[in-house]
Amino acid sequence: MKCLQAIAVVAGMLSVPAFAQDVTPEPAMDVNAARAELGKRLFYDTRLSGDTSLACASCHQPDKAFTDGEALSSAYTGAAHFRNAPTLANVGFRDAWLHDGRLGTNLNDVAREMITETYLMNMDMRIMQERLKQDPVYVEMFAAAGMSEPSNGGARNALMDFMKIIQSRNAPFDTGAMSSAALRGQGIFEGKGGCASCHSGPRFTDDRPYNTGVPNNPDIWSDPERHSAFVTYAKFMGVENYMNIREDLGAYIRTHREPTKRSFLTPTLRELTWSAPYMHNGVFATLQEVVDFYDAGGGSDPYKDPRLQPLGLVPSEKADLIAFLESLSGDSFDTDAYVWREDDYDYALIEDWLNTEN
Amino acid sequence: MAQRTLITALAAVAVATASPAQENPRPEGLTALGPPPIPADNPMTPEKIELGKLLYFDPILSGNYGMAGAACHRPEAGWAVQAPISFGYPGTTHWRNSQTIINSAYYGKLFWAGSSKSLEGQARSAARGGVAGNGEDDMMEARLAFVPEYRERFRDVFGDDWPSVRHAYMAIAAFERTLVQTDTPFDAYMRGDDAALTDQQKQGLELFAGKAGCVTCHNGPLLTNEAYYNLGVPRYDGWETDELAQITFRFELLAKGVTEEKYRKYKDDPGLYFRTKQEADLGKFRVPSLRYTKYTYPYMHNGMLETLRDVVVFYNEGGGENEFAATKTGMIQPLGRDDGAIDATIALHEATSGAHSPTEAPELPTMQPLPVAQN
Numbered sequence: 001m002k003c004l005q006a007i008a009v010v011a012g013m014l015s016v017p018a019f020a021q022d023v024t025p026e027p028a029m030d031v032n033a034a035r036a037e038l039g040k041r042l043f044y045d046t047r048l049s050g051d052t053s054l055a056c057a058s059c060h061q062p063d064k065a066f067t068d069g070e071a072l073s074s075a076y077t078g079a080a081h082f083r084n085a086p087t088l089a090n091v092g093f094r095d096a097w098l099h100d101g102r103l104g105t106n107l108n109d110v111a112r113e114m115i116t117e118t119y120l121m122n123m124d125m126r127i128m129q130e131r132l133k134q135d136p137v138y139v140e141m142f143a144a145a146g147m148s149e150p151s152n153g154g155a156r157n158a159l160m161d162f163m164k165i166i167q168s169r170n171a172p173f174d175t176g177a178m179s180s181a182a183l184r185g186q187g188i189f190e191g192k193g194g195c196a197s198c199h200s201g202p203r204f205t206d207d208r209p210y211n212t213g214v215p216n217n218p219d220i221w222s223d224p225e226r227h228s229a230f231v232t233y234a235k236f237m238g239v240e241n242y243m244n245i246r247e248d249l250g251a252y253i254r255t256h257r258e259p260t261k262r263s264f265l266t267p268t269l270r271e272l273t274w275s276a277p278y279m280h281n282g283v284f285a286t287l288q289e290v291v292d293f294y295d296a297g298g299g300s301d302p303y304k305d306p307r308l309q310p311l312g313l314v315p316s317e318k319a320d321l322i323a324f325l326e327s328l329s330g331d332s333f334d335t336d337a338y339v340w341r342e343d344d345y346d347y348a349l350i351e352d353w354l355n356t357e358n
Numbered sequence: 359m360a361q362r363t364l365i366t367a368l369a370a371v372a373v374a375t376a377s378p379a380q381e382n383p384r385p386e387g388l389t390a391l392g393p394p395p396i397p398a399d400n401p402m403t404p405e406k407i408e409l410g411k412l413l414y415f416d417p418i419l420s421g422n423y424g425m426a427g428a429a430c431h432r433p434e435a436g437w438a439v440q441a442p443i444s445f446g447y448p449g450t451t452h453w454r455n456s457q458t459i460i461n462s463a464y465y466g467k468l469f470w471a472g473s474s475k476s477l478e479g480q481a482r483s484a485a486r487g488g489v490a491g492n493g494e495d496d497m498m499e500a501r502l503a504f505v506p507e508y509r510e511r512f513r514d515v516f517g518d519d520w521p522s523v524r525h526a527y528m529a530i531a532a533f534e535r536t537l538v539q540t541d542t543p544f545d546a547y548m549r550g551d552d553a554a555l556t557d558q559q560k561q562g563l564e565l566f567a568g569k570a571g572c573v574t575c576h577n578g579p580l581l582t583n584e585a586y587y588n589l590g591v592p593r594y595d596g597w598e599t600d601e602l603a604q605i606t607f608r609f610e611l612l613a614k615g616v617t618e619e620k621y622r623k624y625k626d627d628p629g630l631y632f633r634t635k636q637e638a639d640l641g642k643f644r645v646p647s648l649r650y651t652k653y654t655y656p657y658m659h660n661g662m663l664e665t666l667r668d669v670v671v672f673y674n675e676g677g678g679e680n681e682f683a684a685t686k687t688g689m690i691q692p693l694g695r696d697d698g699a700i701d702a703t704i705a706l707h708e709a710t711s712g713a714h715s716p717t718e719a720p721e722l723p724t725m726q727p728l729p730v731a732q733n
Binding site for chain 2: 047049050051052053076077078079118119122124126127129130131133134221222223224225227228229231232235236243244246347348349350353354357358
């Protein structure tokens with residue numbers, strides 16, 4: 001009971017008052033605080049992967065705005081990913097998820113996709129559910145969150161609520177503490193840079209796919225663990241001739257329409273200082289490279305969005321633009337509100353097993 | 359002396375069918391083991407068998423590129439696991455005893471409750487099962503395509519443009535159909551070599567086929583009728599002492615689709631019930647072959663009997679008790695045999711086990727970058 005109370009106290013702290021002093025891009029989402037707290041513990045638990053080697057936090061690390069610092073993300077044992085891990089800052093506000101936008105429902109589905117996908121966490125969720133039931137902390141936390149017992153559906157809902165509380169906090173753009181360089185950069189961003197035509201709204205994204213001609217990342221195709229994960233994905237998504245593809249087709253994998261080839265969802269520009277490298281395949285290491293790329297009118301691709309044209313920015317304008325982009329980054333997420341600090345991931349033996357209902 | 363009389367009577371029956379050269383008539387219902395059946399849709403070729411051997415040992419057919427067929431059916435451990443319960447996928451434990459691959463080619467159905475109809479199907483289920491290989495077919499198939507040697511071999515053997523994972527399972531099954539043992543002392547004896555068994559083994563065979571009644575179920579060339587019975591084997595004791603085992607037990611109930619009431623209630627492996635959903639099948643498991651048994655300890659579907667002596671004593675006492683008492687077979691009754699009879703029965707298993715036949719793992723090919731337009 002003591003533990004239950006402690007959880008309730010922590011859960012209470014997580015709800016709106018704890019954030020009252022923080023400035024966020026949008027009002028907090030409506031979540032069940034106890035469920036979000038449960039989601040936080042799940043997020044850092046490696047037992048959510050088949051061989052217990054990976055947690056959500058393995059690739060979405062709090063000190064990197066829930067990215068992993070790699071151009072191309074890691075993946076399950078024996079595999080490697082062919083995409084860059086996106087930030088989870090403000091992830092609950094998105095209209096669609098994953099760089100190709102193949103999920104457009106809710107974060108429960110996103111959690112399911114990540115946990116069960118063979119090259120990601122490769123988890124049979126029926127085993128996951130029984131693992132959770134073997135951990136007394138989860139048994140208490142599920143109860144505290146209003147669920148009768150641990151279940152895989154409940155775990156996904158809890159992860160959803162945890163992800164919903166991951167909001168940018170206290171970015172200079174939101175607090176009004178922008179430098180004069182950043183303010184000049186904002187003018188370019190909204191004006192001759194044309195950036196705001198896609199990077200719009202409080203998260204600086206319209207959540208829609210575009211082809212900007214981002215260069216192919218050759219590291220996907222030179223590494224059989226990455227490439228075989230891509231083949232698995234392309235085959236599952238029903239792409240023809242998947243063995244001979246040597247490019248990431250982006251949104252095409254769900255539309256199967258030629259002009260959508262190599263188009264990717266506009267990424268949020270929140271938390272960029274924490275989340276290098278950039279683009280869906282991590283080909284750009286710095287914001288300078290990204291700005292240079294757009295200044296040149298993007299890359300080379302027959303389906304490139306025609307709005308991308310050379311901008312002719314001078315170095316000082318680029319510096320201002322970068323200052324503006326940096327002003328969109330807020331506080332670190334490496335805080336108790338977002339990190340399960342306790343190393344308490346243990347199973348407990350059910351002692352009177354024969355007389356205990358499963 | 360009643361026993362002697364009965365054996366004599368049985369012998370008289372047997373003599374009618376035995377070959378005239380034999381000094382002792384052979385018991386009815388038992389024969390030497392011939393070649394295994396080869397399914398018409400998966401003929402054997404040396405190249406296919408060689409490919410199957412590579413794949414049997416290659417962890418490429420698993421979720422983490424770490425669990426080969428050989429991981430839980432280890433050649434040096436009787437092509438099984440010499441522990442009560444098989445190894446599980448990392449982070450899990452298994453829940454049943456690993457069965458030997460030797461002579462698996464003869465079974466009509468595979469796994470303890472017969473859930474697989476063929477060796478091909480067994481290989482697929484093992485590669486994919488959550489507490490076994492935990493692999494996914496698309497991923498395993500993609501990986502095979504990145505191994506140049508497999509591209510070549512699958513093309514040669516199956517005509518594949520790219521390796522098909524279904525063909526991988528067929529090749530493994532072909533390899534397993536070579537892992538047969540038809541030359542045990544028991545087989546030699548059944549083929550007419552009177553000197554192949556010791557006197558003690560002959561006494562064991564008389565008991566086996568006579569008073570002890572073993573042959574009722576353990577008959578035919580494989581020494582099994584492949585039917586399903588509940589003998590009252592006690593539940594796996596690890597479920598009371600091992601957290602991971604408790605997890606796996608509930609997972610199996612959940613995954614195999616019992617009702618919630620049964621999921622909450624059961625504390626033992628429902629066995630054949632999982633397939634039929636008939637309560638009369640609760641706790642029933644397929645009669646295993648008694649070949650190669652010397653090397654496949656411990657015994658029964660959950661490894662709860664440690665030695666062959668334990669097994670023979672178990673039968674001598676009329677089997678055991680488990681929570682599915684209602685389905686326990688009446689065919690097993692206390693036998694009251696003495697130690698000499700028990701020793702003789704154990705000695706017979708020496709004769710049905712033959713020589714241990716491990717194979718060395720082959721050198722395995724690896725994934726390589728895949729240049730454009732290889733095929």
